[in-house]
Amino acid sequence: MTTPSNINPRIVEALYGEALVLSDEVRAAFAREGAADGEDADLVRVALSCEALRTTTRMMHAIAWLLNHRAFFAGDLSEFQLRRYGKLVEFPDGDAGHLARLGPDMRELVHATEQFHARLKRLDNGWRERAAGAPTAIACLRERLNLQAVSAA
Template identity: 75%
Template sequence: MASPASINPRIVEGLYAEALALSDDVRAAFASHGRIEGEDADLAAVALSCEALRTTTRMMHAVAWLLNHRAYFVGDLSEFQLRRYGKLVDFPEGDPIHLVQLKPEMRELIRATELFHARLKRLDNGWREREAGMPSAITRLRERLAQQAVRSN
């Protein structure tokens, strides 16, 4: 298996542009869904509301993750802050019971957000695993203190 790609400013900027475009598509799709009619209109409206909330929240988390990385690359966040607060959380996929009640175009858009989020999650996990072998700042400090104590004696 190939080593995970490092996250760099060019990758983050490309993903950020993609996230903004996808977020705009999500907003437009859910804003213009129209009136739901039929005998199961209430169930379909609930399904649409639930999936709209889940999908927009998924994209907000993705954009926030990308903004944290942008802030890191321009020096507004330290690596410690990024590692501590910039983790991309697991986010549930669409509910199959709700999804069958939506139009195919809406299901495709929801699936696109799920795939985008999964790409970011793989990047985040790869970046965290790649650096996992490095000792923490506290471990390095303890090692330096121990070396200093040996020299002093």
Template identity: 65%
Template sequence: MATPANINPRIVESLYYEALILSDEVRHAFTLSGRLEAVAGDEDEATVALSCEALRTTTRMMHSVAWLLNHRAYLNGELSEFQLHRYGKLADFPESDPGRLALLDPDTRDLIQATERLHARLKRIDAVWREQDRGAPSAIIALRERLARAARR
């Protein structure tokens, strides 16, 4: 099981625990019961902004945690490299809308930006990992090469 230099169990575990903490903070921050203190007239716009960013942020974190769980399973030998490549790609998410962020309180904005930074780090790791394997032969080519070697014996 070959792992690139930028992915190892210690890094994945550290990022996983960071993601769990952020996910808990996100859950707490977006509990909507009585949280909005919007100025009259802006309440509807602030409510929509909070709802949109809550959905975007929680989805970003769910995908980040799923990506990390897949890598933990791979590093523990529970997933093959093929399975990880096929099902373990991290989804792209657009950054938050600056106009909507401006309607949120500073702590919520900081939390959203922290989730964006974590996701961006995971995307960089995923991209480098996938790029390193592009030069590797496909499964069909590798199988043909093994068959050719076996036929020569």
């Protein structure tokens, strides 16, 4: 097993900038792809709508996760709050049937958002695993109380 990732403010800021650029590319690409012609135009529009919703939601979850970490590093969230509310949820990849109806550029963009989300998920999992072995706040308090009791006796 690899060593869990370390999340620091520089990593979060770099990823946040990357997420904003990728989100803007997603918004522009799906806005551009509006009309479809041909006999399966309705299926293409449905595929486009579904993948647009899935892709933009995936990126908004990623940005929310990054914003939570920025707030933590700024001192606006405690580690407890970040662990409790800042978990990056599993998010489904694009539907193969829908993606087949989209152009190669659009498929590549959807894949890029999936890869970005997967990177964040690995960071989140590594950060959570690293802290899982650390003693809890209650365990630390009990240890302090035990040490005080021993020194008082």
